[in-house]
Amino acid sequence: MTQQGSITSTLSNGNRDINSVDLKVIPFARLEEGDEATIAALLEAGTQSGFFYLDLQHKTSQSLLNAVDDVYQLSKSLFDLTQNELITHDLDVIGPSKIDGYKPAGRNTGVARGKQDGFEIYLVSTNSTLKLDPLDQPPRPKIFDLHEALLSFIVEQLHRIGEIVLERFSSALQLPDPQSLQNAHRYGRPSTSALGLLKYPPASDIDIGKLGQIAHTDVGSITVLFSRLGGLQVLQPDGEWAFVEPKPGHAVINIGDSLRFLAGKKLLSSLHRVVPHPDAQTSARFSIAYFMRPEYEAEFEDEEGKVWTGIGWHTRKFAVFRASMETQIKDSILTGRTGYLGLLENF
Numbered sequence: 001m002t003q004q005g006s007i008t009s010t011l012s013n014g015n016r017d018i019n020s021v022d023l024k025v026i027p028f029a030r031l032e033e034g035d036e037a038t039i040a041a042l043l044e045a046g047t048q049s050g051f052f053y054l055d056l057q058h059k060t061s062q063s064l065l066n067a068v069d070d071v072y073q074l075s076k077s078l079f080d081l082t083q084n085e086l087i088t089h090d091l092d093v094i095g096p097s098k099i100d101g102y103k104p105a106g107r108n109t110g111v112a113r114g115k116q117d118g119f120e121i122y123l124v125s126t127n128s129t130l131k132l133d134p135l136d137q138p139p140r141p142k143i144f145d146l147h148e149a150l151l152s153f154i155v156e157q158l159h160r161i162g163e164i165v166l167e168r169f170s171s172a173l174q175l176p177d178p179q180s181l182q183n184a185h186r187y188g189r190p191s192t193s194a195l196g197l198l199k200y201p202p203a204s205d206i207d208i209g210k211l212g213q214i215a216h217t218d219v220g221s222i223t224v225l226f227s228r229l230g231g232l233q234v235l236q237p238d239g240e241w242a243f244v245e246p247k248p249g250h251a252v253i254n255i256g257d258s259l260r261f262l263a264g265k266k267l268l269s270s271l272h273r274v275v276p277h278p279d280a281q282t283s284a285r286f287s288i289a290y291f292m293r294p295e296y297e298a299e300f301e302d303e304e305g306k307v308w309t310g311i312g313w314h315t316r317k318f319a320v321f322r323a324s325m326e327t328q329i330k331d332s333i334l335t336g337r338t339g340y341l342g343l344l345e346n347f
């Protein structure tokens, strides 16, 4: 059986061959105007792969692409701060939801046996960007306050992209309640959504005990990702891992657990991980991810028919991210598969 996402091409990089996946490309402008062929392609990507490229090269998305460039600069400056400064905003200390603050490398399990994770992340919750609770604004590095307008703009734009994707999935899947997906993600309602700034060190500068990001399905609904260097890999139907190469002017979008569950398990929450890429030998890899996640009280059923709230599933999943590999392998929460962690071999 041929499945979208199973076709790989081999890129040549120096002496190394790199397996990469040919994802569907969905032009956002066509999706927004409701073009039927584009919606059909979206549905195919969502049901057969769970990943696609969103083409943002139309002139109406130029200001968003400019904002993404500005957020890269912000992210570089942020991670130039000392560890001592960043750790004063420790995400595990700021609050139980882990949606605001800094996580240093090494706090989670990593992508190879015996390793911890190799990436830093700073999360800015959408609740705090939109000031949903003016009394609960976690203190953050000054650089964010200097770029408040940029953060509000990009969150609004990326949330809007998420809403369009939800609307189109909703109609294409002919869900019993045509508003159910949108109603679980209302803009301005408290949710675990967040903008994530991630940094992976260059291969030349890797700490021996820390590597990449462990294989996982995303906890939320839609992840909109931008990066300039490779490293992200998806598990394909044939069981092989393949790189999702970055494409200028495009975002990489993937579906997470919450959307899969909200859509009656008709969409795939694809397994992915981050490993060192041959192109990232000497440069650090920065990625920008908008994690669109359901409202706290949205409800859905997991694979076994157990009912969760948005916040409940989030809390459950993050406990597993922090657990040992022995615990992670015992159930399907992290990867959607019991007994499989998708570790990088020979490391």
Ligand SMILES: O=C(O)CCC(=O)C(=O)O
Binding pocket: 196, 198, 213, 218, 225, 227, 231, 232, 272, 274, 287, 289
């Ligand atoms: O950095 C990336 O490319 C992917 C990050 C990711 O999968 C995540 O943080 O959930």
Ligand SMILES: [Fe+2]
Binding pocket: 216, 217, 218, 223, 272
């Ligand atoms: Fe992810």
